Amino acid sequence: MPTSQAAPGTAPSAEEPRSAPITIKKYANRRLYNTATSSYVTLENLAQMVKEGVEFLVYDAKTGEDITRSVLTQIIVEEEGKGGQNMLPIGFLRQLISLYGDNLQFMVPRYLESSMEAFARNQDQMRSYFKEVSGVFPFGGALEEMSKQNMALFERAMQMFTPFGPQAGKPGQPSQPAASAPAAAASEQGSIDTLRQKLDDLQRQIEAINKPKR
Numbered sequence: 045m046p047t048s049q050a051a052p053g054t055a056p057s058a059e060e061p062r063s064a065p066i067t068i069k070k071y072a073n074r075r076l077y078n079t080a081t082s083s084y085v086t087l088e089n090l091a092q093m094v095k096e097g098v099e100f101l102v103y104d105a106k107t108g109e110d111i112t113r114s115v116l117t118q119i120i121v122e123e124e125g126k127g128g129q130n131m132l133p134i135g136f137l138r139q140l141i142s143l144y145g146d147n148l149q150f151m152v153p154r155y156l157e158s159s160m161e162a163f164a165r166n167q168d169q170m171r172s173y174f175k176e177v178s179g180v181f182p183f184g185g186a187l188e189e190m191s192k193q194n195m196a197l198f199e200r201a202m203q204m205f206t207p208f209g210p211q212a213g214k215p216g217q218p219s220q221p222a223a224s225a226p227a228a229a230a231s232e233q234g235s236i237d238t239l240r241q242k243l244d245d246l247q248r249q250i251e252a253i254n255k256p257k258r
Contacts, residue, residue, distance in 0.1 A: 066093075066100040070111060076102070091119045 066080045068090070078085045078100075093100060094116075102115040123129055143149050 068102040069105040071105045
């Protein structure tokens with residue numbers, strides 16, 4: 045089955061035609077089977093497919109359940125376990141975990157996805173610029189600085205969510221008396237409005253970082 049592939053480390057453009065995702069089946073023995081090539085593959089093989097822009101979906105061979113998300117998470121765990129390849133800061137992971145079950149959890153996936161898409165576009169622009177200028181890829185100092193800026197934005201976004209969660213108070217501190225229902229509702233609406241404003245500000249910062257410099 046032909047597949048649409050992008051350059052390693054880049055996301056396929058929205059303008060490029062996309063083939064149907066390849067089906068990967070996971071069996072009870074934890075083996076992964078690529079139905080397009082009729083061969084067994086490993087998590088490392090799937091990681092390479094992601095880097096090449098090859099789309100796939102993973103299904104449980106017995107139940108037919110879509111388990112793509114859990115398999116992609118396993119790939120991240122594998123990559124993070126390799127020496128010198130850690131990309132997820134401890135603070136970011138703690139903040140992310142604390143948001144599970146939070147009443148604003150639904151906003152996190154959309155924000156992270158849009159932020160990572162912006163980050164990917166930024167990477168592509170940097171690669172193209174340096175290849176046109178020198179014909180070779182630079183040492184990476186500029187990209188490293190850009191990565192720090194993007195990750196700082198991610199962490200700031202996470203910090204915005206945590207104050208409104210059920211665990212806002214610090215451990216060991218007495219909880220505040222419950223407010224009356226109308227006051228609590230007004231306070232919550234004000235917090236959400238403030239959050240939306242801050243998200244808008246962050247989005248403008250991301251767009252400013254992504255804007256090509258002349």
